[in-house]
Amino acid sequence: MAYLDNIAVFVRVVELGNLSAAGRDMRISPAVASNRIKELEKHLGVRLFNRTTRQLMPTEHGTVFYTGAKQVLDAITDAEAAVAALSGQPRGTIKVTAPLGLGRRLIASGIPDFHDKYPDIEVRLRLSDHNVDIMKEGIDVAFRLGIIEDSSLRMRGIMDCERVLVAAPKYLEARGEPVEPQELIGKKHDCLMLRYAGTREYVWTLQTPNGVQKLEVHGPYDTDDGDVLTGWALSGRGIINKPRFEVEPFIRDQRLKVILAKTPPTPVQLAAVYPHKKLQDPKVRLLLDFMADRCQRLIRDILAGK
Numbered sequence: 001m002a003y004l005d006n007i008a009v010f011v012r013v014v015e016l017g018n019l020s021a022a023g024r025d026m027r028i029s030p031a032v033a034s035n036r037i038k039e040l041e042k043h044l045g046v047r048l049f050n051r052t053t054r055q056l057m058p059t060e061h062g063t064v065f066y067t068g069a070k071q072v073l074d075a076i077t078d079a080e081a082a083v084a085a086l087s088g089q090p091r092g093t094i095k096v097t098a099p100l101g102l103g104r105r106l107i108a109s110g111i112p113d114f115h116d117k118y119p120d121i122e123v124r125l126r127l128s129d130h131n132v133d134i135m136k137e138g139i140d141v142a143f144r145l146g147i148i149e150d151s152s153l154r155m156r157g158i159m160d161c162e163r164v165l166v167a168a169p170k171y172l173e174a175r176g177e178p179v180e181p182q183e184l185i186g187k188k189h190d191c192l193m194l195r196y197a198g199t200r201e202y203v204w205t206l207q208t209p210n211g212v213q214k215l216e217v218h219g220p221y222d223t224d225d226g227d228v229l230t231g232w233a234l235s236g237r238g239i240i241n242k243p244r245f246e247v248e249p250f251i252r253d254q255r256l257k258v259i260l261a262k263t264p265p266t267p268v269q270l271a272a273v274y275p276h277k278k279l280q281d282p283k284v285r286l287l288l289d290f291m292a293d294r295c296q297r298l299i300r301d302i303l304a305g306k
Contacts (some may be wrong), residue, residue, distance in 0.1 A: 090121055162267055
């Protein structure tokens, strides 16, 4: 078993590029990860990595070994999933990711309930508004709001979510309430945006009587945390484009007001995405079913004011 553990560490070091990241991913210290690599190199009689100050790059031997090692680990994972399906007792670890707001409101609170129902399944949840590389990070299930463009992934749609443009009443009193989408362009209004590498949030897509209209909006600052955007809007700093369920409580208590209601943003789809083979894993199917039902129920409750 120790040899397989060493192989597993080696594979994650190759995929993540350094010992510290691999150690965090596998819940071991960098020192333990380093020792496992040394044991593997001693066993094989070759050097597996070229070491630099910041990154470990696989040698030619390491690259060749990685291909075979990855196949071995994948085969073991598939075999374990097949046994779990046959026995009816799913077990193991699931790595899950979700955007911050969605994860905090809908996913995180459901993890203990899921574990209570399936105590042999461990869940590791990572929340981030960045687009996590599912394959590189070894993610089993990612919950997303938006269009999924990666053809290497499977998608399970959960529900379409209404989006709204909202701002605080004091912002609208000071800057005026826009009555046409075109008023969002230029410097008359501050549009606060979720932005990080690869994001397209600076383009807001609205539904108008003449069809879909794309607006390249601007604002004085942006962030990679969706909840920070909401906080800025609540303090009267600008207009935000949000799934309605995330801001409904603030709309209801009149701390935020919906604007341009006749030309709202296009809806966004809440979906779960996962690598193709993961659907064969019974614990992944159980999590998908559990969270899909939970998200639908919680969003409906939020919108109904429950």
